Amino acid sequence: MAKRNKIRLKKGRELELMRDACQTASIILQEVAAFIIPGRTTEQIDQFAALLMKQHGCVSAFLGYRGFPAHTCISLNEEVVHGIGGSRIVQPGDIVSLDVGVVKAGWIGDNATTVAVGEVSPDVKRLLAATEQSLYEAISHARAGKRLADVCGAVEEYVRPRGYAVVREFVGHGVGRDLHEEPQIPNYRPQGKTPVLEPGMTLAIEPMVNSGVGHVKILADGWTVVTEDGMPSAHFEHTILVTEGDPEILTLRPRTALPEMLGIAAL
Numbered sequence: 001m002a003k004r005n006k007i008r009l010k011k012g013r014e015l016e017l018m019r020d021a022c023q024t025a026s027i028i029l030q031e032v033a034a035f036i037i038p039g040r041t042t043e044q045i046d047q048f049a050a051l052l053m054k055q056h057g058c059v060s061a062f063l064g065y066r067g068f069p070a071h072t073c074i075s076l077n078e079e080v081v082h083g084i085g086g087s088r089i090v091q092p093g094d095i096v097s098l099d100v101g102v103v104k105a106g107w108i109g110d111n112a113t114t115v116a117v118g119e120v121s122p123d124v125k126r127l128l129a130a131t132e133q134s135l136y137e138a139i140s141h142a143r144a145g146k147r148l149a150d151v152c153g154a155v156e157e158y159v160r161p162r163g164y165a166v167v168r169e170f171v172g173h174g175v176g177r178d179l180h181e182e183p184q185i186p187n188y189r190p191q192g193k194t195p196v197l198e199p200g201m202t203l204a205i206e207p208m209v210n211s212g213v214g215h216v217k218i219l220a221d222g223w224t225v226v227t228e229d230g231m232p233s234a235h236f237e238h239t240i241l242v243t244e245g246d247p248e249i250l251t252l253r254p255r256t257a258l259p260e261m262l263g264i265a266a267l
């Protein structure tokens with residue numbers, strides 16, 4: 001596998017396996033998202049994901065990673081990321097951020113979405129729509145020859161004028177053989193020179209957007225990240241491939257209806 005500037009470039013058979021892992025991660029994410037209904041606990045949701053992973057011939061990329069104790073990250077409402085499945089019961093009007101990463105044949109697929117459970121407020125719908133759209137804004141810049149800063153900056157530059165704040169403490173990342181590879185991909189334009197994007201780079205781009213302040217804190221479990229002000233947060237993620245032309249979304253799935261409902265033009 002070629003390396004340049006410590007960023008691993010994938011090609012040939014490596015990309016075939018990477019595509020398969022990412023497509024599997026996408027299928028599982030969609031099936032688990034559909035399983036989220038009022039009355040189910042986050043532990044039940046996590047166990048359903050574990051069952052699907054077994055059925056699809058893969059394992060969780062998260063379980064045991066730096067000691068993480070669950071198969072997926074399930075974060076409700078004010079929880080931003082890294083929520084752990086447990087006894088918390090999903091209620092009507094909740095939003096559930098679901099992050100699914102799998103390892104299949106030694107390669108990792110990583111993706112996330114935020115699910116509205118039943119009817120949610122217009123403010124929450126706007127948050128979800130803006131966060132999802134910011135992901136596609138960032139992806140549109142993931143082209144060979146552009147700087148990584150253009151991908152990063154696209155998220156904050158889309159959501160900030162709409163009254164939202166990005167989480168700065170947690171970032172996207174390269175992904176492939178390892179869950180977290182170079183480069184780091186913040187959701188704001190970083191200072192200084194950033195790498196030039198090259199074909200073969202595989203990037204997990206993941207806007208984490210808060211409806212209130214951008215500050216967060218970690219709960220006593222050592223994992224669950226919550227908004228400092230208790231306001232809702234949304235999280236969307238795709239793994240993408242930089243090509244000679246348009247970026248390829250390796251974890252492709254249908255978009256939600258929210259952008260169209262709210263008059264936001266999809267890319």
